[in-house]
Amino acid sequence: MNLEAKALDIRKDIIELIYSAGCGHIGGDLSVTDILVDLYYKQMNVDPNKMDDPNRDRFVLSKGHSVEALYCVLADRGFFDKKELFDTYSKHLSKYIGHPNNKINGVEMNTGSLGHGLSVAVGMAMAGKMDKRDYRVYAVMGDGEMAEGSNWEAITAGAHYGLDNLTAFVDRNRLQISGTTEEVMTADDQEERWAAFGWNVISIPGNNMEAIDNAVEEAKKTKGKPTVIIANTTKGCGVSFIENKAAWHHKVPTEAEYQQALKELDERRAQL
Amino acid sequence: MNKIANKQVINDVLLEESAKDKDIIVLCSDSRGSAGMKSYAEQRPEQFVEVGIAEQNLVGISAGLAACGKKPFAVSPASFLSTRSMEQAKVDVAYSNTNVKLIGISGGVSYGALGMTHHSATDIATMGSMPNMRVYLPSDRFQTEALIKSVLKDEKPAYIRIGRNAVEDVYEDGNVPFELDKATLVKDGTDVTIIACGELVGDAKAAAEELSGKGISARVLDMYCVKPIDKDAIIKAAKETKLIVTVEEHTMYGGMGSMVAQITAANAPVKVVNLTLPDAPVVTGKSREIFKYYGLDAEGIVKTVTEQL
Numbered sequence: 001m002n003l004e005a006k007a008l009d010i011r012k013d014i015i016e017l018i019y020s021a022g023c024g025h026i027g028g029d030l031s032v033t034d035i036l037v038d039l040y041y042k043q044m045n046v047d048p049n050k051m052d053d054p055n056r057d058r059f060v061l062s063k064g065h066s067v068e069a070l071y072c073v074l075a076d077r078g079f080f081d082k083k084e085l086f087d088t089y090s091k092h093l094s095k096y097i098g099h100p101n102n103k104i105n106g107v108e109m110n111t112g113s114l115g116h117g118l119s120v121a122v123g124m125a126m127a128g129k130m131d132k133r134d135y136r137v138y139a140v141m142g143d144g145e146m147a148e149g150s151n152w153e154a155i156t157a158g159a160h161y162g163l164d165n166l167t168a169f170v171d172r173n174r175l176q177i178s179g180t181t182e183e184v185m186t187a188d189d190q191e192e193r194w195a196a197f198g199w200n201v202i203s204i205p206g207n208n209m210e211a212i213d214n215a216v217e218e219a220k221k222t223k224g225k226p227t228v229i230i231a232n233t234t235k236g237c238g239v240s241f242i243e244n245k246a247a248w249h250h251k252v253p254t255e256a257e258y259q260q261a262l263k264e265l266d267e268r269r270a271q272l
Numbered sequence: 273m274n275k276i277a278n279k280q281v282i283n284d285v286l287l288e289e290s291a292k293d294k295d296i297i298v299l300c301s302d303s304r305g306s307a308g309m310k311s312y313a314e315q316r317p318e319q320f321v322e323v324g325i326a327e328q329n330l331v332g333i334s335a336g337l338a339a340c341g342k343k344p345f346a347v348s349p350a351s352f353l354s355t356r357s358m359e360q361a362k363v364d365v366a367y368s369n370t371n372v373k374l375i376g377i378s379g380g381v382s383y384g385a386l387g388m389t390h391h392s393a394t395d396i397a398t399m400g401s402m403p404n405m406r407v408y409l410p411s412d413r414f415q416t417e418a419l420i421k422s423v424l425k426d427e428k429p430a431y432i433r434i435g436r437n438a439v440e441d442v443y444e445d446g447n448v449p450f451e452l453d454k455a456t457l458v459k460d461g462t463d464v465t466i467i468a469c470g471e472l473v474g475d476a477k478a479a480a481e482e483l484s485g486k487g488i489s490a491r492v493l494d495m496y497c498v499k500p501i502d503k504d505a506i507i508k509a510a511k512e513t514k515l516i517v518t519v520e521e522h523t524m525y526g527g528m529g530s531m532v533a534q535i536t537a538a539n540a541p542v543k544v545v546n547l548t549l550p551d552a553p554v555v556t557g558k559s560r561e562i563f564k565y566y567g568l569d570a571e572g573i574v575k576t577v578t579e580q581l
Contacts, residue, residue, distance in 0.1 A: 054341060102368055109339060110368040113359055119329045120364055123336020123344075126321065130297075130342070150360075153329035160324075 003209045006076075007037040008269045011238045012262055013072040019258040021089045023098065027248040029069035031173040031207070031233040032140060036073045038212045039138055048079040051105055057135050058124045060109050062117020063142035063171060064099040065250075070107075071096060079106035115148025117141060118168060122158050125166035125226070136220065140169045144176030147185040152197070158226045159198030166226040167219040168199075172206060173235035177249045194228045206231025239264055274441050278416040278434040279308035279377050285420045286345060287312045290319050296424075297337055297344045299323055301330045306436075307347040307377045327357040331374065335364035338371040343424070350376025350392035350433050351383070358398050361431070366405040371427040374399070375434070379409075380470065380521035381554055381562050382436035388553040392433065397526025399431040400499045406430040407499040409520075409528075411473035412442040415496060418450035433470065435521075435559070440474045442494065455502040461491035464577050465509035468519040469495045469528050471559070472568055476519050479573035488577065498528045503535050510540035515581050517545045519568055521559075524548040545580050547573065 010033050018024030040046070044057040061070050071089070075082040088094035095103050099112030108124075111117050121139035128135050145151065158166055170190055174181050181187040195201045200222045204211040212231065219227035235249075236242030239261045253261060290296040290312070299321040304313045313320045321337075323330045327348055334344040346353070353376045354361075365372045376395060383390035400407045408423075408430060410416040416434060423430050442458060443449070449456050458473065459480050468476035473494045480490035491513055493505055509516055516536065518529035529546030536542050547568050554562050563569045567576065 058340070060336075109335070110363060113363050115328075116332055116360065116363055119332020119360070120336040120339065122329070123333035123338075124340050125336075126333065127337045127340030127342050130318070131340075150328040150332070153323075153326035154332065157323055157326070157329055157333065 001041055002272065003037055003041060005269060005272050006041055007034050007209065008238065008265050010037060010069065010072050010076065012265050013076065014068050015253065015258060015261045015265070017068050017072060017086060017089055019253050020086060022252055023090050024068045024252065025065040025250045026242060027175065027235040028063060028066040028142060028171065028173065030237045030239065030242065031235045032063070032066045032171045033069050033237070034207045034209055035140060035169050035171065035212055035231055036069055038209060038216065040073045040077055042213060043216050044138065045135065048077060048105065055133055055135050058108055058121070058137045060117040060121045060139045061100050061111055062139050063114065063145055064111035067099050070100060074106040080104060114142065114145040115150040118151050118154035121166055121168070122154050122163060125163040126161060128165050129163065135165070137166045138169070140171060143170055143172045143174065143181050143187050143190070144184065146170065146187050146190065155194065155197045155199065162224050163226045164223050167216065168226065168228045170228060170230050171233055172230050173233045175235045175244065175246045175249070177246065179246050190230050198225055200225050200227040201230065202227060203230040203232065206233035207237045238268065274413065275438050276413050277308060277436065277438045278410060278413055281413045281416045282375060282420055282434070283308045283312050285417055287315060289424055290316050293343070294319065295341060295343045297321060297342050299330055299334055299344055299346045301325055301327050301348045303348050303377065306349065309347055327352045328360050331357040331360035331372070332364050334372045335360070335368060335370040343371055345373045345375055347375040347377060349390065350379035350395050351390050354392050354395035354398050354431070361399060361405065362402050365429045366402040369404060370429065372429055373423055374431040376431060377434060378436040379433035380435060381549070381559055384558045384562070385556050391554065393521065393523045393549045393554070395431070395433055396498055396522050396528060401526065404429060405499070408432045408496055409470035409498055410434065410496045411470060411494050412439055414441065414443040414445065414448040415450060415456070415494070418448055419496065422450070422452045435471045437559070439471045442473050442477055453497045453500050453502065455497065455505040456494040458492040458494050459490065461489040461513065463489045463513060464515045464517060464581055465491040465493060465513045466517050466519060466573060466577070467493045467495050467506070467509070467528070467532055469498055470521050472519045472521055472563065475563065475568065475570045475573060478570035479577070482570060482574050483577055486578065488581065490577065495528055498531070501528070501531050501535070506532055506535045507539045510536045510542040515543050515545070515577070517547060517573065517576055517580070519547045519573055521568070522548055524551055543580065545576060547576060
């Protein structure tokens with residue numbers, strides 16, 4: 001499978017979903033898309049029809065507001081009906097709410113309040129060690145989220161228990177709702193912080209599929225400690241006028257912007 | 273005088289059951305000593321997780337374990353468990369519907385003179401307000417044993433609060449009436465119903481005996497199941513007795529008494545008097561001294577009943 005092409009198709013779905021629903025966290029969706037595509041189409045052992053398999057890999061979207069990206073990936077991978085998602089997302093009585101909901105096939109854990117996902121992932125990784133299963137656990141966090149103190153409790157415990165079956169991603173897009181991460185609350189020394197807590201740290205260009213995949217492979221080979229992949233991403237990646245604009249944290253495109261976004265993504269797709 | 277604390281019973285039940293069920297996991301936040309879980313930790317190192325002084329992580333990890341089929345018991349002082357990790361209890365446990373049993377130890381004002389930081393006089397309100405979170409305050413060691421054995425059989429979230437020290441037996445060994453989510457009728461009566469939970473059930477029972485000598489027939493309900501509360505037993509009491517007095521080691525708002533009043537008001541209006549801790553930091557003292565000061569002990573209950581009836 002051409003993962004780059006898949007990532008562009010997922011981006012188009014995200015734009016479509018947010019435009020039709022009139023809500024969504026577009027910037028973070030587009031920055032995290034490549035990570036999700038590598039995990040769900042290449043790396044993770046997950047089968048839509050076997051979500052009760054105790055050996056399946058586990059995924060927790062700690063930055064739960066990027067749910068549109070996750071839903072689009074899950075729908076495309078057949079975890080649920082894509083039409084149902086698009087028809088009901090965020091609408092009255094829908095189960096497809098604006099943060100991950102574990103009543104939906106494929107969603108392991110409810111998230112949305114930041115600073116929760118990594119602790120849960122630590123517990124999942126511990127359970128894997130206890131049961132001597134070889135599944136892996138992935139958690140995707142936002143960089144703004146790294147200001148949450150609870151994360152550092154989880155980071156401490158992950159290293160303390162040597163959870164080498166756990167891989168965390170930090171979607172380091174450098175923007176949060178109020179501005180740059182450096183203006184809001186310093187986050188620029190992520191690599192040093194995680195390393196100081198005892199994690200294996202890999203820093204990569206986070207919208208580069210090959211770099212993501214190589215980092216995940218390296219994490220799988222790293223023994224005795226968990227790995228964090230600091231994915232240096234571009235918020236809004238793939239759509240020129242959305243990229244690197246804090247205002248696009250959860251802005252909804254106008255019809256003209258929607259058309260322009262799809263056009264740009266189609267052009268990129270054609271160049272592959 | 274019973275010398276076995278409820279927490280010791282929990283340790284013993286989990287120690288016994290975990291030998292047969294390898295999915296039972298106990299987690300502590302540097303609290304294995306105060307939780308009475310030392311022997312469990314020593315004898316079940318593979319089924320024990322220490323998370324350090326990090327209650328948010330304690331509950332988050334528990335939820336992750338539960339999501340992978342484990343049966344975690346997160347055992348930590350009720351004061352911290354019910355407030356510091358309240359959001360993890362809400363999101364990772366109640367909302368995500370994970371099979372996590374939160375055990376709040378040294379609950380209520382057990383820590384006495386250590387002050388309000390260590391008191392959990394608001395835990396019924398905080399934990400009970402969350403959809404899908406059950407709240408239990410068992411009275412004595414026998415009921416605690418029955419409760420733990422019962423919740424081990426289900427896969428739903430629960431918060432269980434117990435006190436620090438041994439309390440007088442309410443029931444007798446071998447004669448412990450227990451049905452999950454049904455109040456236990458400790459003593460029947462026709463004039464007044466005293467509804468109590470946790471450590472104060474013993475006082476309610478003693479008060480009823482004293483009232484009997486004064487010619488007042490008091491019913492005593494052990495409402496260990498604060499949520500889901502036993503609505504039928506409350507309505508029955510409201511219809512059959514002239515007064516309901518509730519007694520709890522909790523502040524006045526959002527506690528067991530509030531729930532009783534809510535149910536009677538809508539279904540069978542009767543006078544309901546709530547005996548509670550104040551909406552303020554409590555006075556310094558040991559549990560028994562604090563209960564006496566605020567009229568929650570047997571003497572205080574008798575006084576309230578005779579004044580209000």
